[in-house]
Structures are given as structure tokens and as C-alpha cells.
Amino acid sequence: MTRSTLRKVGSALFILVVWQVLVQTGNLNELFLPAPLSVLGAIWTMTLSGKLPWAILVSLNRVVQGFVYGALVGIVLGLLAGAIRWVEDVLDPWVAAVYPIPKSALFPLFMLWFGLGDPSKIVTITVGVLFLVLVNTVTGVKSINPLLLKAAVDLGASRFQVFLKVILPGALPNIFTGLRLGAGMALILVFITEIEATKAGLGFLLWESFQLLETKDVFAGVVMFGVLGVASTWFLQWLERVSCPWARR
Amino acid sequence: MDTRLLELRDVTKIWSIGRTGEQVPALSSIDLDVARGEFLILLGPSGCGKSTLLQIIAGLEAPSGGRLRFLRGDGGRKLTSMVFQEYALFPWRTVLENVVFGPEVRKVPRATRDVEAQRLVELVKLRGFEHRYPHELSGGMRQRVALARALANDPEILLFDEPLAALDAQTRRVLQDELARIWAETGKTFIYVTHSLQEAVLLGGRIVVMTARPGRVKEIIDVRLPRPRSLTGRQEAEILERLDELLRDEVKRTMESER
Numbered sequence A: 001m002t003r004s005t006l007r008k009v010g011s012a013l014f015i016l017v018v019w020q021v022l023v024q025t026g027n028l029n030e031l032f033l034p035a036p037l038s039v040l041g042a043i044w045t046m047t048l049s050g051k052l053p054w055a056i057l058v059s060l061n062r063v064v065q066g067f068v069y070g071a072l073v074g075i076v077l078g079l080l081a082g083a084i085r086w087v088e089d090v091l092d093p094w095v096a097a098v099y100p101i102p103k104s105a106l107f108p109l110f111m112l113w114f115g116l117g118d119p120s121k122i123v124t125i126t127v128g129v130l131f132l133v134l135v136n137t138v139t140g141v142k143s144i145n146p147l148l149l150k151a152a153v154d155l156g157a158s159r160f161q162v163f164l165k166v167i168l169p170g171a172l173p174n175i176f177t178g179l180r181l182g183a184g185m186a187l188i189l190v191f192i193t194e195i196e197a198t199k200a201g202l203g204f205l206l207w208e209s210f211q212l213l214e215t216k217d218v219f220a221g222v223v224m225f226g227v228l229g230v231a232s233t234w235f236l237q238w239l240e241r242v243s244c245p246w247a248r249r
Numbered sequence B: 001m002d003t004r005l006l007e008l009r010d011v012t013k014i015w016s017i018g019r020t021g022e023q024v025p026a027l028s029s030i031d032l033d034v035a036r037g038e039f040l041i042l043l044g045p046s047g048c049g050k051s052t053l054l055q056i057i058a059g060l061e062a063p064s065g066g067r068l069r070f071l072r073g074d075g076g077r078k079l080t081s082m083v084f085q086e087y088a089l090f091p092w093r094t095v096l097e098n099v100v101f102g103p104e105v106r107k108v109p110r111a112t113r114d115v116e117a118q119r120l121v122e123l124v125k126l127r128g129f130e131h132r133y134p135h136e137l138s139g140g141m142r143q144r145v146a147l148a149r150a151l152a153n154d155p156e157i158l159l160f161d162e163p164l165a166a167l168d169a170q171t172r173r174v175l176q177d178e179l180a181r182i183w184a185e186t187g188k189t190f191i192y193v194t195h196s197l198q199e200a201v202l203l204g205g206r207i208v209v210m211t212a213r214p215g216r217v218k219e220i221i222d223v224r225l226p227r228p229r230s231l232t233g234r235q236e237a238e239i240l241e242r243l244d245e246l247l248r249d250e251v252k253r254t255m256e257s258e259r
């Protein structure tokens, strides 16, 4: 282990141990700050009872669907808007209007339109991811060296081939920036949309535990959200390494 | 000239710039015949319209007036390929993948195009670097890739836009010899833009000296000297001097118009 890793692990362990000790010596009230081992225990219990895996599965279903729809629409619209002037002009006012709105504020509207079930939650996540991916994809397309487009045309590429073989790969690094931001947004939105109108999901579990003042279960939910965040980051990093090997940093 | 390959008659180009639509004449009345298999140099002060002319020949820009005729209709196949000063390689493609780009978009069967790409990689001496990405190569090697990529479409005419201007002097010298060799080996027609008198004399079969903007053909000099050439040769020195004389006026005019 390098010195730097040692310091990181040391820092994490130190805080956790101090925290555990403070609770056990009665200096911290478990109602507010349950000990790390209690949280682990809660995770264990809820895993065995199936409560936690089920909650994660339900939330993942919403997150993944919303993320994939948002990413696909965002990438396609972003590529078109970046490459074709009139598409950009047509989209511009809508992006300008909707982009700054916190997407959670749209959730009540979506419940009115799509009902209280999964669709309104998925649509909220889709919209949140879509705009981040869209905006970053447009940036990616605009960052492509125009000389590359010229070279492609000179070598005989059709408009569609330029789109597929130059604009798409050229924008890919920025698309991944959008996807990473979108993944973070998706997790925020799944939590917010699960506070209301559902009886399942990680957000619901967390919120319900809060209302019952089961603080260690609240912590368990928080930790699992963290795990999902880390997992999504790793997955996207892996995907980026595989699909953009030239941009290895 | 019965070996004519390309004929330019009274070609003009007027750029209109940005929102104001300001009209900038870049080329005025270019008359030029290009013979099959020749090494033609376009020499002129910076901004005189050399790149513009090359892009018109490449079909990437339309002329504002005049006409351009290829005297070898080849079933509509594009007859030119361009090599840019800044290489313009696709950063996400390896050397080999860059080289096959042309055949790939023209739907040449994979087996055929891969064999051909290997041959070209060999021709430009990049054996062993096939799977590198452009950012892993030196400037000189990148320009070799660009050359192989341009050759992969088997064009009649290769268009070079100051291909060596961004390289250091040593590399430039080496690549000048390489270009002369490849020109001789392939028998292709080279139209080669440069603003370097030395390069013009080292490489050129004919040197077209252009006037300051808007560019016109000022004079065409035949370089009937054996290759390889050296800048210290007496005849080479004479041509250099003549070119220097021709260009000095034009550069002066450019500077005056910019003042």
C-alpha cells in the first residue's frame, strides 16, 4: 500500500472507530447517530428479511429505465442539435426554459399526467437525465475540429457517415460527462420521487424509517444510496474506458 | 499538352464573411493546366488564396466563377485526396483505422481494404505502428498516416496544403525526401501548396508563383533539374533567387494591404 492509500484508509477507520466508541460510552444518542456497527447490523437484518434487496431492485428498475430513456433521447437530440443548425434553433427555447428548472419540481405535474405509479417517477428521472446529456452532447459536437469533418467529406463520407463516424465518436467524451452527471441526477430524483405515492423503493424505505424514527435504518438507506452512486460511477468509468480507448488519461 | 488531367479556367472565389457579408476576393481569374503525374507547386505569400484554390480543386468549396474540368471522367469517382497541414487524423482511430477510412466509407470489402492499408502503411514506413493512436505518434509520423490515408482512395491527384509547415526542420527534410520518393513510386499527380521557396525548389516539377490576394498566377517556372536536389547546387540557387525576386514584391504588397 502506498503512503497515500494508508492515509486514506487510516482516516476512514479513525473516524468510524471514534464514532463507535462515542456511542458505546454513551456520549452520542443512537436516535440521532447510530453506531457504525448498528448500521451494519440493520443492513444485515434487512438483507436477510429481503426488505433491502427488494427496495434496491424497485429503485434500480426506476433509475435504470429513466436513465436509459433520458440518455438515449439526450444523445440523439444532442447530436442532431449540435450538427444541424435548424434542429438547434427549434430545441433552443425549450432547453433554455426547462434546463434551469429543478426537475423534482416537475414531479407533481407528471403525477397528474401519468398517475401515481412508476411511470411518473421514471418520466421525472428521464427528463432530469435527458437535459444534462443533451447539453453536454451539444458541447461535444461543437468541440469537434471542423477540419475532421472536412477530411471525412474529402475521403468520400456521406452526410450520414460523417454523423456516424466523426460526429458521434468526436462527441463521445463529452457524452460521458453528461452520463456521469445524469447518473447522479437520477439517484437524487429517484429518492425524491419515492418519498410520495409509493410503498416500495430505497427512498421509500429511508423515508418510512425516518417517520418511525428508526435512525439506523435511515442510515442503512443512506449507505445503500452511496453504494449505488459509487457503483454507477464505476460502471460508467468502465464503459468509457472500453468505448473511448483513445482518450485514456 | 495531351497529358492534361485538370484544367482551370478563369476560376475566381469571393468569400463573404460572417454576419456583415463583407466580400473578400480570394482568387481572381486563375488559369491553370495540370499535367498527369506532375509535381506542381503552388507558391505564394500567406493569405493569397492557396488553400482556397486547393479546396476548390478538392470539391470542398465551389468557385464563385470560372470552371474546373477533370479530363478523365472516371465513373464519377472522386479524383482528389487532401493532406492537411494539421494532419486532420481521427483521434479515435488507430493508424490502420485512419488509413482505411476512405475505402470503408466507399464500402470496399474489408479484406481488400485491409490488404491495401497494410501495403500503404509499409509505403509510408509505419510498419509496427498500425495500432497506435494519433496522439501516440510524432508530428512526422502523423503526416505519414495522413498521406497513407489520402492514398488509400487511389486518387489521381493528391492535394497537399503546407503538409510539412508544422514540423521541425530535421523531420521536414526527411519527409521532403519521402514525398519525392512516394511521388516517383506511385506516379500520382501532386499539387503541393507551400510558402517555402526552398521546399518549392527541392520538390517542384513546375512552380506556380501566385500574386498577393486576390491570388492570380503570376508566373510559372519549370524546374528541369534531376532529383534528388540540393539547395547548394548552382542551378537550384539560381531558381531560388528568381523565386525570391518574384515573391518579394508580392509579400511587400500583402504587408501594405494589411497596414
Ligand SMILES: Nc1ncnc2c1ncn2[C@@H]1O[C@H](COP(=O)(O)OP(=O)(O)O)[C@@H](O)[C@H]1O
Pocket (backbone or CB within 6 Å): B015, B016, B017, B024, B025, B026, B044, B045, B046, B047, B048, B049, B050, B051, B052, B053, B213
Ligand atoms: N472559409 C472562409 N471564409 C471566409 N474567408 C476565408 C475562408 N477561407 C479563407 N478565407 C480568406 O480568403 C483569403 C485567402 O485565404 P487562404 O486561401 O487560406 O490563403 P493561403 O492558404 O494562401 O494562406 C484570406 O483573406 C482568408 O481570410
Ligand SMILES: [Mg+2]
Pocket (backbone or CB within 6 Å): B050, B051, B052, B161
Ligand atoms: Mg493556407
